[in-house]
Amino acid sequence: MALDVRAVRRAFPGIRDGEAYLDTAATAQKPEPVLERLRWAYVEASGNVHRGAHRRSALATEAFEAARARVARFLGAPSPQQIVFVRGATEALNLLATCLGALRLQPGDEVLVTAMEHHANLVPWQLACARHGATLRALPLTAEGALDLSRLDDLLGDRTRVLAVTHASNSLGTVNDVARLAAAAHAVGALCVVDGTQAVVHGPVDVSALGVDAYVFSGHKVYGPSGIGALWARGELLEAMPPYQGGGEMIATVELAGSTYAPVPHKFEAGTPHVAGAVGLHAALDYLEGLGWEAVRAHEQRVVDHAEAQLGQLPWIHRMGTTRPRVPLVSFTVDGVHAHDVATILDGCGVAVRAGHHCTQPALDHFDVAATVRASFGVYSTLEEVDQLVAGLRRVREVFG
Amino acid sequence: MSGLYDGWILEHSKAPRGAARLEGATHSARRDNPFCGDRITLDLVVRCERIVAVGFEARACAICIATGSLLTSLAEGLAVDDVTGLVESARAAVDGTAAEPPAHLEPLALIRTVPTRRRCATLPFEALQGALEDR
Numbered sequence: 001m002a003l004d005v006r007a008v009r010r011a012f013p014g015i016r017d018g019e020a021y022l023d024t025a026a027t028a029q030k031p032e033p034v035l036e037r038l039r040w041a042y043v044e045a046s047g048n049v050h051r052g053a054h055r056r057s058a059l060a061t062e063a064f065e066a067a068r069a070r071v072a073r074f075l076g077a078p079s080p081q082q083i084v085f086v087r088g089a090t091e092a093l094n095l096l097a098t099c100l101g102a103l104r105l106q107p108g109d110e111v112l113v114t115a116m117e118h119h120a121n122l123v124p125w126q127l128a129c130a131r132h133g134a135t136l137r138a139l140p141l142t143a144e145g146a147l148d149l150s151r152l153d154d155l156l157g158d159r160t161r162v163l164a165v166t167h168a169s170n171s172l173g174t175v176n177d178v179a180r181l182a183a184a185a186h187a188v189g190a191l192c193v194v195d196g197t198q199a200v201v202h203g204p205v206d207v208s209a210l211g212v213d214a215y216v217f218s219g220h221k222v223y224g225p226s227g228i229g230a231l232w233a234r235g236e237l238l239e240a241m242p243p244y245q246g247g248g249e250m251i252a253t254v255e256l257a258g259s260t261y262a263p264v265p266h267k268f269e270a271g272t273p274h275v276a277g278a279v280g281l282h283a284a285l286d287y288l289e290g291l292g293w294e295a296v297r298a299h300e301q302r303v304v305d306h307a308e309a310q311l312g313q314l315p316w317i318h319r320m321g322t323t324r325p326r327v328p329l330v331s332f333t334v335d336g337v338h339a340h341d342v343a344t345i346l347d348g349c350g351v352a353v354r355a356g357h358h359c360t361q362p363a364l365d366h367f368d369v370a371a372t373v374r375a376s377f378g379v380y381s382t383l384e385e386v387d388q389l390v391a392g393l394r395r396v397r398e399v400f401g
Numbered sequence: 402m403s404g405l406y407d408g409w410i411l412e413h414s415k416a417p418r419g420a421a422r423l424e425g426a427t428h429s430a431r432r433d434n435p436f437c438g439d440r441i442t443l444d445l446v447v448r449c450e451r452i453v454a455v456g457f458e459a460r461a462c463a464i465c466i467a468t469g470s471l472l473t474s475l476a477e478g479l480a481v482d483d484v485t486g487l488v489e490s491a492r493a494a495v496d497g498t499a500a501e502p503p504a505h506l507e508p509l510a511l512i513r514t515v516p517t518r519r520r521c522a523t524l525p526f527e528a529l530q531g532a533l534e535d536r
């Protein structure tokens with residue numbers, strides 16, 4: 001069944017004809033079912049979780065735990081108890097770098113990242129390495145914007161404790177073979193942590209099949225609310241890692257002399273969680289999977305193919321990241337015009353794109369550019385919007401003559 | 402954004418004034434806009450507490466380069482003591498806190514129409530102040 005894009009667009013009140021929203025990789029628009037469930041959470045399930053004996057508290061607890069089970073199913077995680085709710089991918093990766101760092105990193109150890117990581121999967125590891133006297137290494141990129149796997153054997157060794165890699169690049173679109181990378185990490189006794197933020201929204205993910213050790217994503221990029229995200233990690237890792245933050249919810253017993261911690265995942269969820277966010281995320285995952293992955297993939301591929309073909313006609317456009325398979329986004333520069341000026345003029349033409357380094361400075365350094373324009377697509381994107389982008393780019397060239 | 406790219410911003414960005422590093426600079430500063438990766442390096446020659454020459458090199462957008470260009474004419478001849486005043490008025494002209502910017506800063510008011518780009522215009526002024534403070 002092909003995706004009924006008109007129906008999809010009607011489900012998103014933030015999507016309006018004439019306004020091309022081509023920045024879904026930065027944050028996705030929200031469909032009505034998500035907005036409705038957010039309202040429900042604040043109106044009906046409006047008690048605190050895991051406390052209080054009253055009806056609203058019970059409803060909130062039930063909805064929060066149901067969302068956890070939904071996320072587990074979304075990721076192919078063996079158990080809902082291996083899902084930790086967090087603010088987003090950034091918090092999840094900080095948690096992992098901090099807690100895995102404390103568990104595994106010793107002076108002289110190494111952490112391997114890649115040159116295409118979002119700063120969220122780079123800076124936390126820099127901090128962890130500095131804290132534990134470990135060394136950070138980075139797998140370089142090829143000219144097409146893929147990982148240079150010919151360097152893997154040099155860089156991954158018996159000192160490597162963690163390989164932290166993105167499943168899909170938010171600035172280049174590259175999809176990485178994380179199953180292969182995880183196997184390589186395991187072969188030297190390292191763990192493989194995966195940033196799934198840009199991947200989970202474009203196709204099914206099964207963490208068990210990938211064989212990775214931890215996987216994270218943000219709710220707002222899968223058509224869900226902001227301020228909520230999820231972390232999956234192997235049960236034994238969650239058990240072994242020390243807590244991240246202290247406070248309510250995460251304890252078993254507290255005495256002035258010391259405390260014991262709640263069982264996982266609650267050990268990592270200090271304080272009142274974002275219940276409405278989790279409920280909204282549950283609705284977003286239902287909505288997305290309800291569209292059918294086959295249909296979503298086919299539609300997004302059609303849109304990005306059209307974009308690549310159209311941009312390919314413009315000799316003054318230079319693309320960064322041309323590998324396949326890719327997530328549906330195009331990143332490029334315009335001859336003689338800075339990416340930010342391009343984005344401002346496009347905004348005037350009703351086209352929303354992202355300009356900048358997309359929080360991936362090392363990846364852009366690799367291409368020797370300071371900023372690119374990025375158009376990213378989602379379930380509501382249309383071929384007409386791509387045409388509007390191309391018309392806007394022609395306008396940019398006119399302005400800068 | 403109407404008007405943003407059809408007046409002084411485009412003209413100055415295409416043929417910026419003072420867009421080169423200065424040999425014999427007495428003061429320099431580099432400033433980055435982490436939001437967009439813009440980078441400007443600004444050099445000054447200061448003699449007897451007065452700015453006698455300004456030069457800059459920018460890997461930046463049209464707004465940043467055009468404001469840098471405008472800045473060179475505003476800052477040349479300025480007493481070092483008056484720099485803070487200039488930087489503050491420029492900032493106020495850009496963010497709209499000065500309802501009526503003084504005539505020489507009038508062009509900066511155009512940036513108010515694009516709030517996401519204000520920092521692009523204030524970056525050269527940050528570099529100017531920085532050059533005198535960094536030492």
Ligand SMILES: Cc1ncc(COP(=O)(O)O)c(C=O)c1O
Nearest residue numbers: 088089090118120170197198218
């Ligand atoms: C690949 C990738 N990782 C991590 C993040 C950080 O996500 P958040 O800002 O939602 O924590 C992003 C968002 O820009 C991303 O694209």
